[in-house]
Amino acid sequence: MSGRADPASALDLLTRGEVTLKGRLPRSSNATFLVELALDEATALAVYKPERGERPLWDFPPGLFRREIAAYLLSEALGWGLVPATAPREGPLGEGSLQLFVPADFRQHYFTLLEQVEHREALQRICLFDLLINNADRKSGHCLYVPDDRIYAIDNGLTFHAESKLRTVIWDFGEEPIAPALLDDVRRVLDDGLPPALTDLLDPDEQRALKRRARGLLRSGRFPVDQSGLRYPWPLI
Known part of the structure; x- marks a missing residue:
């Protein structure tokens, strides 16, 4: 399995x-x-x-x-x-x-996958996900490629903080429009309400912050840019 x-x-x-x-x-x-x-x-x-x-x-x-x-x-x-x-x-x-456990090709990671145009949509999905969960530690090696042409995002422990903590290697889509289908998914979850199993794991401030981030992304409709150049994890891979 x-x-x-x-x-x-x-x-x-x-x-x-x-x-x-x-x-x-x-x-x-x-x-x-x-x-x-x-x-x-x-x-x-x-x-x-x-x-x-x-x-x-x-x-x-x-x-x-x-x-x-x-x-x-x-x-x-x-x-x-x-x-x-x-x-x-x-x-x-x-x-x-x-x-x-994901039986991945561990030679591949975000930076190598980014060079392959067929993975662009999947990487944008991970980028949007990290913006939603406020990922403080998205390293390149956390993007796992499996031979059935799927990319997983692992090591998600430093997430959902109520304060802005975003640190990620995925800044290559800055200012590009977010796919309407992805925004529709975000809007649906907001409209339906966060699943109870999820809210049980987050405190009220973290829940409110998650919703604020989602609403902000829906308003802008674009991937953000790291104006500071400092919002990267270390090490990068």
């Missing part, structure tokens, strides 16, 4: 499957683990992010794993499928999130 699995079966496996710790993933600022899930005849690999492995931050409260789940829920509400199936789970190291 991969990140693109049927949502219902994927979430069932994430929430009910037996969890076996395989090892720690390298090059992560927080303790992140690869696990194997098994439920009946189904098996899958997943990424486990326990709260106890989170490095304390001055500007984000503990529980970044909840923001990973919130990003998945918003992506699904929009109908964009950008984030692999993600669910809360009590694992071997305590409460955290489980996200289906």
Whole structure:
């Protein structure tokens, strides 16, 4: 099973499957683990992010794993499928999130994908998503390309802050119009109201800020420009 699995079966496996710790993933600022899930005849690999492995931050409260789940829920509400199936789970190291592992071509990342015109629409969708969730850490390597020509956006823990925290490598679409279909998706979610499962994970200020960002993007209809040149994460990849 991969990140693109049927949502219902994927979430069932994430929430009910037996969890076996395989090892720690390298090059992560927080303790992140690869696990194997098994439920009946189904098996899958997943990424486990326990709260106890989170490095304390001055500007984000503990529980970044909840923001990973919130990003998945918003992506699904929009109908964009950008984030692999993600669910809360009590694992071997305590409460955290489980996200289906994506068997990506890890030679590819945002900067390489940007050079290929066929990926432009998918990257614009990720760009708009990051503007909505106020992503404070969208690195190039967080855009995962899988062989079925799909691009996922992972590592969404530094998101949904009520204050402006946007830091991303995706500034190449500045001043370009946002596709009407994408704006329609944003408008629909605003009109329908944020899903209860999502609002349960965000405080009232964060919910209001999310709606303000959405309304601002609907008014402008264009991707913004980083006038300061400072809103980039480090490292870039």
